[in-house]
Amino acid sequence: MAVEASDGPASFKRSSASKSNQLHSEMRNSASDRKESLLEKKIPKCDDSEDEEDNMSLSAIRMKVTHDNDKKATPNALKKSYDDSDDDDIPLSARLPHNTNLGESTLSVKRPLDEIGSLHSSSKKSKLSNPGSSINAKQISVKSDAKVEEEEDDDDIPISGKMNKVVKLVDKPSSSKKLKNVTKVNKGAAPSFKKKEKVKKSGNESEQLSSGDGQKKWTTLVHNGIIFPPPYKPHGVKILYKGKPVTLTPEQEEVATLFAVMRDTEYMQKEIFKDNFWNDWRELLGENHVIQNLKDCDFTPIYDWCQIEKDKKKQMSLEEKKALREEKIKQEEKYMWAIVDGVKEKVGNFRAEPPGLFRGRGVHPKMGKLKRRIRPNDVVINIGKDAPIPECPIPGESWAEITHDDTVTWLAKWRDPIKPNKLKNVSLAASSSWKGQSDKEKYQKARMLKSYIGNIRAAYTKGFTSKDITKQQIAVATYFIDKLALRAGNEKDDEEADTVGCCTLKVENVTAEGHNKLKFDFLGKDSIKYENTVEVELPVYKAILKFQKDKQPGDDLFDKLDTSILNAHLKELMPNLTAKVFRTFNASFTLDDMLNKETKDGDVAEKTAVYQHANKQVAIICNHQRSVSKNHSAQISKLNEKIDELQAVLKELKIDLDRARKEKPPLKRSSDGKNKRNLNPEAIEKKIAQTSAKIEKMQRDIHTKEDLKTVALGTSKINYLDPRITVAWCKRHEVPIEKIYTKTLLEKFAWAMDVDPDFRF
């Protein structure tokens, strides 16, 4: 079956960045070529089996290519294989000492990751080396292959095991005596799920892939709750109202201070921000307060006081700063860890959000509103039934509720004071097994789409001309999501910024410009502008004109569609397929494709430049933008000045070289006023080379800075690029993984470090 129309996918050019988008277009063409061959020739062997083969460890590669990077975390030390923990029949908790009490000194030091690896690894090797588990030999249809891929890859199975009845209790905080008792009860508890067994029994493909909503996520869960910001300390600095100092109560002063420190931000230029602040602050001031409007308030004294405090902090000695940091760590240490089924895991956000003024993005109707202080009685704690209930850190107060819900992964939650129908959750850090497993499942699903994409594209191409308007809209929307990496686009209420995604595009967001060109112009997530002019296939162009006919600005372009209809349709095409999978698929596919086409022989710097280039293309595809930093132009000017100076030096050196060759002394004084030494021609040539290299480096820096000033590379690296592509490429090309990933990302992607060097997305 043909995957694309014979003339290939539409070529896309973003008006604002034509060069890069031409590349984008080329990439897509090449990508589709490859996909087509995949369908016609059947998918190659499923790569997960490659994970199971013996492969050169990353640490070995690092030893080969780096000798001077010892201070950084070694990937070997960071290996924390989920494969290991998942595959064993022995529950993790059974392999770790029970009765582990969080917050005790035994847990005050982070368990080294290599130790975690050693806890799990022994039984893995034997299983992984089992040739019988390889799926290389399987040559079956595309869909079957994809299914096999899932089944063979044990790691894709949700952590969750059997369904467990949710037990909910409402407890009051217990005494320490009670905590000890509960800990003892916990001693005997052991996780009972066996993932591997579950998979083999289950014949339901989608169930295997699902992240397991409503399924049991843990058996034992121990943690210490969350920490709250210290109470407000009044400073007593008065604001001026009509030029006269006004005394405020501590509550009024606290909110005034939150406003004062916003002086240099763009929020202060927005009337909604100031209006919302005034409404909330006025309530605190009371009706008969001397302050009757915001316009006559001068917050400068508080602003100045804050600046002085900031400077004082800056001026502290290194020792003082270090002491403060250590004190903070000491206070927070016990909140930083949780024990899940006997495994110590890092907690992500264990601090309650401090009070502040709401900083909604774009034109948000609630910006400037007071986000009140979160108190323990706002917070629901989720913890193991037998675990000690965390002590409430604020004396005299208590948690809102204690639950023991083993079907969720949050440790604590509270209602967002700004949007009361939204919850804020405290969960494990990105480096945790839960997040790692979920990440891997995400990439496996995206990888699975590779096997289906040909059929999906053929289906939506057919749908472009469907007489059923709903089917036609689904087809065009899917095309946009696939080709332009648009987000699904849920409905939003009036209390949010007015942004759109694919399903919520308005008539005015897409303009037909003739010659099959469509101009997209809208605000997407975070009110980031999406502006792109693309050439589409003729039936798509015609369909858009049809959808716009007889509609007014403000009307929905896809009036027969919403995200649930779209996703329901996608699920008919591939198990568990949703709109967002396309973004992951296209991002990872592009990286894989570009790295493999563009990496040439060269030094590490050249190879990392190739990676950065590919990363940038993905960021452009996903429309990951950032605002130009405040001092960008200053930095560029400074670099240009330095280049000018160096060029003057270079000029002088060339004269000196000329003179030296004629055995004449250098010019008496150099341009910077310093006396010069008498150097031989070789030494001057060396200096010339060094100076030229400096100039070249600075010119490259300027180019890179300009090139990336509005592109955010991090978002795609963290959320869209399958780390196995990166790790395998690093292994193949002897690039130290530390050149690509920070320490934190190495921890987050620990599950990917064992990948075979031949891995392809």
Added chain:
DNA sequence: TGAGCAACTTAGCATCTGTCTA
């Protein structure tokens, strides 16, 4: 069937921290 909710992921900006340079 659709609204509302809950859970979790994705996102950009602010702040912190470590390194480089004068």
Added chain:
DNA sequence: TAGACAGATGCTAAGTTGCTCA
């Protein structure tokens, strides 16, 4: 050794998705 700077990390807003219930 201080200040500048870049990169790393933290924070929290803003999405997507799936489920429940009327």
